[in-house]
Amino acid sequence: MKKLSTFLLTCGLVVGLSSGVNAEAKTSVTKVKTYENCTALNKDYKGGVARSKNVKNKGGKTHYKPYVSKALYDANKSKDRDKDHIACER
Structure with missing residues (x-):
């Protein structure tokens, strides 16, 4: 039982960390506003x-x-x- 809970916790951490990296990479692209005058x-x-x-x-x-x-x-x-x-x- 202890091995199963350790395995599930590890998988949860890996999935959680990998999804956070993707979200951070997507938000780094910003568009700069150009003004008419x-x-x-x-x-x-x-x-x-x-x-x-x-x-x-x-x-x-x-x-x-x-x-x-x-x-x-x-x-x-x-x-x-x-x-x-x-x-x-x-």
Whole structure:
């Protein structure tokens, strides 16, 4: 009886762990949103989107701090008119 319960417990753990790995792998793929213009982007991100945390704004003083995301910046790269790696800064 002890061998049977050990076997069932082992099988349950193997099945439980293998299904958790598959669920985690499926959720790792995310789609980045592209915006039509800066007005739409600034509704979600008031300060715009920066490519990295150490970029400097070329256009002068801004009112808001930009959100940092390489993937989001790359998807909306065309909105960075002054090419300072911050799209739609305000």
